[in-house]
Amino acid sequence: MVTIADVARHAGVAASTVSYVLSGKRTISTDTRERVQRSVHALGYRPNASARALASQRSNVLALVIPLRTGMHVPVMMQFATAVVTTARRFDHDVLLLTADEGPDGLERVAQSSLVDALVVMDVELHDERVPVLRELPMPSVLIGYPDDADGLTCIDLDFVAAGAHCVDHLADLGHRSLALLGTPSAVYERQTGFAQRTLTGFVEAAERRGVLGVETPCEHTFDAILHTVEQLLSDHPDITGLVVQNEPIIGPLLDVLRRLGRRVPEDMSLVAICADDVAERQVPQLSSVSIPAERIGDQAVESLITKLEGGEVPSLTLVPPTLTARGSTCPHGDLTTA
Amino acid sequence: MVTIADVARHAGVAASTVSYVLSGKRTISTDTRERVQRSVHALGYRPNASARALASQRSNVLALVIPLRTGMHVPVMMQFATAVVTTARRFDHDVLLLTADEGPDGLERVAQSSLVDALVVMDVELHDERVPVLRELPMPSVLIGYPDDADGLTCIDLDFVAAGAHCVDHLADLGHRSLALLGTPSAVYERQTGFAQRTLTGFVEAAERRGVLGVETPCEHTFDAILHTVEQLLSDHPDITGLVVQNEPIIGPLLDVLRRLGRRVPEDMSLVAICADDVAERQVPQLSSVSIPAERIGDQAVESLITKLEGGEVPSLTLVPPTLTARGSTCPHGDLTTA
């Protein structure tokens, strides 16, 4: 392995000069700088990451905590992860992958051993046991999702309350008077997952505000469960004509179930999904949907983190406003002129 | 931050003694050892990862390279990744996440800067540009998947040739004489992806060996593409009664398409999938399938890597034998007694 001393010797300068050329932290004459750069190239020098981290107290590594909990939609998680890695690289940082199995202790471990110098934590629950740990940690962190009490934290999330409300408004605008929310598996609600909880809140509040019926039910991922849930729903509330789905994996089977039950989409049943755009566009018919801007949120998370690392200020809570794209799965219902 | 010197002072010993207590590399008297351990606890000492890495020339970090290529099935990738992280932690290692965007340069970067001390590379193509780089790198690596020329490498993969053959054998044993392989999107074949290529080979060879018709076609992920592909297939070969699917995302829509086309599964059409068990069990009917043992392969990859790090020998190519589980999507065809 070639060291900074080798480069210095090759270029005929001191090691510290090489360091300053590389970091740009002191002015170096053009002549010297170019000579050093040529030596770096010629020798194929790569600074040793550990030595650098030890001396500078900066590892240039971010931790990314991905809890692979049951009921979470994996492709969306990966979109976040990819965005985080890509953006981190843009700021010359690498990403250490932590899974949830390690729990709060894992966070302490990587933080206190200086393995990383900041953390991105995904899929935060309303009462998350990692939150108090993050508050105490001697390094910055950013949460994707947010707990009940976001004080002293930096959180970024899609505004799921608004997302739920948008779906209701869209359907109500089209004249639908009876709506249902087909939610996530009940395990997700039971562990007080923010996004599920908040979508539900937005849905219920908007339904009330618009004076329409808004019923909600969790829904598991198996075909049988979907079939049963929908049958139950339609027998309890036969007048339902608008469905909101926040549960990406069930979208395919759900369309199938509706077909089986003889409900055409959108003629008999309008459908709005909260899912990635490409998923919505892949269905037949294409789905009206509120998209989940995973890439944007992941980017934003890393940018905030870097800002904090550099001593800057960032807002405690950033809510990304949702956008609804109308496609082929929703259509007007009833006599709009009387509405 | 509390350092090893603080612990040494607190325990009334030399820093090196603390180090030896922690690493166990020299014998320490029970008395001293316990005193040191108490001090470690009392002060909440965590060794600094960079300092340790610098002094010992070992970062205790593995790189995991996940190429998120188009057409790959993300949940399966994540299963691999999770297994890798979990097993790495078992061996006291952490995992640095690299995406494919970085390409071969990324491998060199993390390796030559001593950021990691070994690499796990996923989704290897037959002619993979990362392979020559890996061969030259001054540190061990393990590939999940394997290139044409696996010499000097360590590769682990499901035996996809056998997987393809198993599917054919299963269907042929049931009396089916005309089979089709519904493959991955054509992009996957075009970039010479090992697992797709090899499944195809196994399928074709087995069909020949069994003297049955075996046609194959790529298949994209959209509903329309699936519908069109299957219609074309059945109009070209109306006598097909057995389908092999190696393309997890299309399984749901495919069942739907077959229903639309009036082909009952398994009465009119037997179906074998190559997919994760939980996906197979979630369908109606449950699918006969060859499972993808992601966890086992991920584990194995890390174990081999650790063995190599410790100077041990591991086989160049480990092929995990596939197992086929018969479920409700396949049934006998024709008069078996005459076969």
Added chain:
DNA sequence: AAGGGGTGTCGAAGCGCTTCGACTGGGGTA
């Protein structure tokens, strides 16, 4: 009683880098 072999501990020398203070010399100012 002298010698030998463990065992347990210490001190010091790095690992490869960053960073601080100090030094040099040339150009501008008075």
Added chain:
DNA sequence: TACCCCAGTCGAAGCGCTTCGACACCCCTT
């Protein structure tokens, strides 16, 4: 001409750990 300042460079001191060689001491052996 004397002075000062600044740009440009160097040397040395760490960063916190591991590891090597040395050494002290005790228990056996002869």
